[in-house]
Amino acid sequence: MSDPVTTFYGAVNDGAFWHWPTLVHFCLVALAGGVAMLLAYRALGRDRLGWRLPALSVGLIALDMVVLWAESLARWRLTHVYLFLNVRPASAIWWGAWGLAGSAVLGLLLAFGWGPRRLWGALLAVTSTMALLYPGLALAANSARPLWTPLLLAFMPVTGLLLAWGLALLFRQNDLRPAVAVLGLGGGLLGGLYLVGLAVGGLAAREGLSHLWHEGGTLFVAALAAMLLGPALLRRYPAVAGVLVVAGAVLARTLLVEIGAFMPPLS
Amino acid sequence: MARYAMAIDLSSCVGCAACAVACKLENEVPAGVSRLWIRLEESGTFPDLAMQYRPEQCMQCADPPCVGVCPTGASHVTDDGIVLVDAETCIACGACIAACPYGARYFDERGFVGKCTFCEHRLAEGRVPACVETCPTLCRSFGDLDDPNSDVSRAIRAAHRVEVLKPEQGTHPKLVYLDAPARFGLASEGVPK
């Protein structure tokens, strides 16, 4: 008895809906959120805080916004920004928008040195966490897509922060080394856990895993390996370690968004 | 306020795609994307065979996963239970496309997300959706679930099997499939009463 033979009349909307500009955004937003988190960390610390890091943080958020705007089909709707004044707690993107907006405002305040630095730092820790969490939420909310599992709620913020702080290592922010080590190991292990979760999941999860494997399994494993390898090389070759964890994070996130839109066939 | 729903009798459907073509023209759906397509499935070995023809489209769910995820509120449900996108407030982020378990939404290049509207513009004139009106096998019925005498209510009562797609998603689709051919199983949970 053969499997059902299926044909269609008409186009099925099963192609990818998020294309390369979205993939770029997933990396830029990680960078923006991670740098904002770094700024929060510095603001809560004791050292002098210049204007450069806050400016960079605001700049990256602005860059991410510009990229989103430029690739949007609806880019001429400038009134969009007012739309976010509606309260939409079920929307990951809504949280992300406020997280980024809040981080930008706080970054500006810190850049100009207005107001209580430690308070802004604490608030910024919250807003940047929102910015780092929202991509995972945006993916995991889609229960019909088996590759976007709840585990991404942890995997995305970890790899997001890893991306930003790993890059920071290349700019001699060496006090971040322990954190990067933890994040790298965390990313690699969470990635492995993610794959195992798919393998022992239901039929849809296993079909998803098969799809992921087929479309980019080797690359995904390579990305996880890079994230795990980085910490090992941190002391001797910090620059290499930085490049590895950043590359691993970028690759893993990109693959997840590009391949992860998979839905098992309706039948 | 109505609770609009649609039923498709799969024992009658021949998969001719009149509904799909009608939708395309009625709603100026751009080339390359679709609000409605037909799945044809063959099962068995010669000569013991069965076919199922099944139109697929937005399920106009009672618990639509595509509404909460919208950051601007463009994706919303009307008082009549129709899930719509307000093109003017849509920012084309695609969160709703990602959330839909049925692949019913798509990006319209003109700057918003498109989807089945149950031909709301026709309902305003007392007509039925284009797909329902044209079907040459008369397998589609439409109407208010809260009205026991509506076409859809009567069709659902008369059917032996009433099923929905992906009930495990908890979406409670308001597009139901009636009397699917015996060899093709759907599931009967999640059917709105």
Place this chain on the structure above:
Amino acid sequence: MKRREFLKLSAASVGALMVASETQALKLPNPLARAPKAWYDGEVSTVLTYCENCFWKCGVRASVADGRVWKVDGYAKNPKSRGRLCPRGQGAVAQTYDPDRLKRPLIRMEGSERGEGKYREATWDEALSVIASGMLAIKERYGSESMAFFAHGSGDTWFGDYLPAAWATPNVGKPSVSLCTGPRETAAQWTFGRGIGGHEPIDWENTDYIVLVGHHIGEDTHNTQLQDFSLALKRGAKLVVVDPRFSVAASKADRWLPIKPGTDTALLLAWLNVLVTEGLYDKAYVERYTVGIEELTAHVQPFTPEWAAPITDLDPDAIRAVARELAAHAPRAVVPPGRHTVWYGNDTQRMRALYLVNTLLGNYGVEGGFYFAQPPYIEKYPHAAFPLEPSSGGCSGASGGETIDTGYRASVDHGKFFAKTTAVQELIPAMISGEPYRIAGLIAYGVNLFHSIPNVARTQEALKKLDLYVAIDVLPMDHVMWADVILPEATYLERYDDLVEIAHKTPFIELRQPAVEPLWDTKPGWWIARELGLRLGLEKYFDWPDIETYLDKRLSTIGSSLAKAKQAGTLVQRGRPYLSDWEQRNLDPFGTPSGKIELYSQSFADAGFDPMPVYEAPEEGPAGSYRLLYGRSPVHTFAKTQNNWVLMEMHGDNAVWIHTAEAASLGLKSGDYVWLENQDGVRDGPIAVFATERLRRDCVYMVHGFGHRAADMKIANARGASDTALMSRYRLDPISGGAGLRVNFVKLVPGAPRPRLPRLTKLAERSV
């Protein structure tokens, strides 16, 4: 204001705005944010007309806004559409706005060959003058009979009837006859004395048991028929489908008989045998309305189910069971005749057998069987008497007619077969050989010469030998780009046509009127025929100045008018559907020589044919080859719709269906590309393989109408393969003149390259 207060105020305002916005989505007036206007948001007017995207002619209501048709729908009062449309009907609008449409008259460049496709634009005046002088030269040299007209579509009233009759040529060919309905019409004429007609008179709403023989309802989406068929099944009617393929209809059947191709007559004879030998036929009906039951009884004795079983590769008990079930449900049991019946070259006899089964069930003229389809009453336009009436037949009316001896030569296919109608494919040899006399000119209106007539090589050879070849069409089809003069017709939404008269239970007349002005420099068929007629010296037949006058005059003969018809769209009359309706008026519905249904046909016997059907085994093909079968896609009409982007999005390619085991034995799987090569070495393709269980192992199947080789049809070009290209052989039915087309065998040659074609979405975006 201090910074602190400023910040506090800002935060408070934002908070307030957020709370306020809960009650409604915050919108700012922004002209750039406007959603695009839908066509139905503006002023919409509607026009009633009828569809041209197949030949069923459903009444449609066209919705027009801003001078453009956006949508067509059925309308309830039209007995064909009844408010619904099939997929072709719904998608027809896209053809009107197809950027590849013929836009202006074209004249072939001096010195170029037919088929090279080199043209220059011309005015209508120049183009028509070239044609007229060409035709007059032919008349001068060879006689008016030397012009042939091939026609199909609503305009075939102008180019298949009116103009050829005025011009005086009997050489008019309609593919709808000898490439489609010929055998069923001829068989019906000589069995019942009535044709079947374009709207098959099956009493679906009252029938309880249906047997379809090779009838692809569901893939053939003739609107009303599909509606009626579906309603019958919903009502609980039983369905048996006889087909080598598990068609859509078969998938709805209670019983599927996967018959060996070419053996249907044996099955029908076996059913006759059971009905007769078990005494299950309607004796009272047969006694009263037929002649020849004694002869038939003797004749069918040997044709037992056990005899038929090995021939048909069916189970004898199943054969017997169906006959008994037919009888048990009689007279509300029917074996519909189907439509395209030119299969094996002995098709008239097969149809006779089918009609005899129905007759023995006593269903002809009875509820649940065949009703009598009466034509509506309306008079022709009172034109001057035509010099001759070509008997080209046509699927929308009675087939055949007596050849009136008017002093003109008979058609060049006269004597090749028994029926009085012409056979389009038999008019072609005279273009090459000049026997019995030369056909020097051809006007092809809406006929796809390379995708309907078998032996394409012969057609092309014939075209090369003509003195004058004119094509009138809507799109730059393969054969159109061979003509000397190409005339672009306006599409159905842009023109009037002559009235359509539908013979039916409730006979009716449909009006076609334009919904929008013709695009570019295209013209309606009636205008082209008239302008040509005037230049040919045929003014006396075209004394009506315009189509409105013509139509109004015709409609006045039934007390109506063009104005009224434009409002109503359809004018419905009363019919005479059942025997009782005839008997109460003392009328005999059977136009046979005996005045009764002829189970035994003396006329056939006199002409040297079997007076009752016998089984003739089909020829087998070479080893390793498969019989080539073909059929329809629900979203396409023959070779007409493959440039329609909406319909091509639904179904954009054809594939060769082959049984999975056969495919495996050839090392093939679905999606591989192959060449199809027939018994004469003719190849077509590449075409994709579709490995399926839905087919016997001795045949392959493909959807007809693809495989266009027409570079100017950007969407249709080079998609799929053409079954007609592979029909280098056909078998002439000596009774009807039909060309049996299922007599070619193909091999699948692996290794064909996957075609690299432009993306359909990109091509679709060019829509006007």
